[in-house]
Amino acid sequence: MLENRHKDLGLSDEKVLEMYETMLMARRIDERMWLLNRSGKIPFVISCQGQEAAQVGAAFALDRDKDYVLPYYRDLGVVLTFGMTAKELMLSGFAKAEDPNSGGRQMPGHFGQKKNRIVTGSSPVTTQVPHAVGIALAGKMENKDLVTFVTFGEGSSNQGDFHEGANFAGVHKLPVIFMCENNKYAISVPIERQLACEKVSDRAIGYGMPGVTIDGNDPLEVYKAVKEAADRGRRGEGPTLIEAISYRLTAHSSDDDDRTYRSSEEVAEARAKDSLITFAAYLKETGVMDDQLEKEINDRVMKIVNEATDYAENAPYAEPEEALKYVYEN
Ligand SMILES: Cc1ncc(C[n+]2csc(CCOP(=O)(O)OP(=O)(O)O)c2C)c(N)n1
Numbered sequence: 001m002l003e004n005r006h007k008d009l010g011l012s013d014e015k016v017l018e019m020y021e022t023m024l025m026a027r028r029i030d031e032r033m034w035l036l037n038r039s040g041k042i043p044f045v046i047s048c049q050g051q052e053a054a055q056v057g058a059a060f061a062l063d064r065d066k067d068y069v070l071p072y073y074r075d076l077g078v079v080l081t082f083g084m085t086a087k088e089l090m091l092s093g094f095a096k097a098e099d100p101n102s103g104g105r106q107m108p109g110h111f112g113q114k115k116n117r118i119v120t121g122s123s124p125v126t127t128q129v130p131h132a133v134g135i136a137l138a139g140k141m142e143n144k145d146l147v148t149f150v151t152f153g154e155g156s157s158n159q160g161d162f163h164e165g166a167n168f169a170g171v172h173k174l175p176v177i178f179m180c181e182n183n184k185y186a187i188s189v190p191i192e193r194q195l196a197c198e199k200v201s202d203r204a205i206g207y208g209m210p211g212v213t214i215d216g217n218d219p220l221e222v223y224k225a226v227k228e229a230a231d232r233g234r235r236g237e238g239p240t241l242i243e244a245i246s247y248r249l250t251a252h253s254s255d256d257d258d259r260t261y262r263s264s265e266e267v268a269e270a271r272a273k274d275s276l277i278t279f280a281a282y283l284k285e286t287g288v289m290d291d292q293l294e295k296e297i298n299d300r301v302m303k304i305v306n307e308a309t310d311y312a313e314n315a316p317y318a319e320p321e322e323a324l325k326y327v328y329e330n
């Protein structure tokens, strides 16, 4: 690794430590959710593990006071960067009344928080893409200096919503960043059975926008690509398609057994390239972090995750009468 790549990108030591801590927070929350699920305390988990570098690297390149994010279900790293807390995520895992995403109505992974411009999504994959395009159009019509950032899986890039949204954004030169988190599987279907073209980013040419494929395990490479895309969008030059390559380290969800369709050797190989390990190594090589600081960060994160778990576990469920709130007009 090159010495101090983050300095070349204009990122301070504090910023990259903050990135690392956010990646670690996403991982530790996710790990805790699996434990809670397997001990019968929460009904469902859909993991970010393996995709934290792409999520956090990207979200750090955006303007957290202006831009809108339209995350998909794995994006713990994106929503944490945009201000959702561990406590709020745990409240969602336990489906408690105080969950800011949906008041405990939705499955975990349906992120939404108005004050942080995290736009709520729906369960059919890729429906967030046309929403991101629409918000960018509104921003352009109102001369607002904003970009929208939308993510989706590579399997989901086959859905009509992606193609319709990308085409409209390309024609109207809208400030949208389309980021595909290519984790090589769509549930049990491997990448070779999903696409006839070589890369998801090859699809960009059809919509008149640049398309790049980058290493999604390298948060700095992702930061750089998303920053360039955001700058293009703000200059009025239109959308960009970014394909961040990673690997889904867990099963698709807590309801799936991935041993039925992939080998443990393949998973072990991907685990050896885990961005939590490689980014920590980079921070040590460049003298930004030592063993002592690494321990301090981990202890701080674990304390927050423990407190969030306890709080959410003990928080009240919504009253039954609340079930129809927001569904019908009062
Ligand atoms: C329109 C639609 N079809 C099918 C599903 C069921 N489904 C949920 S996640 C998923 C796989 C998506 O794979 P990918 O886009 O690669 O994302 P990943 O889960 O790998 O991150 C499917 C088929 C759905 N939610 N919506």
Ligand SMILES: [Mg+2]
Binding pocket: 153, 154, 155, 181, 182, 183, 184, 185, 186, 187
């Ligand atoms: Mg996938």
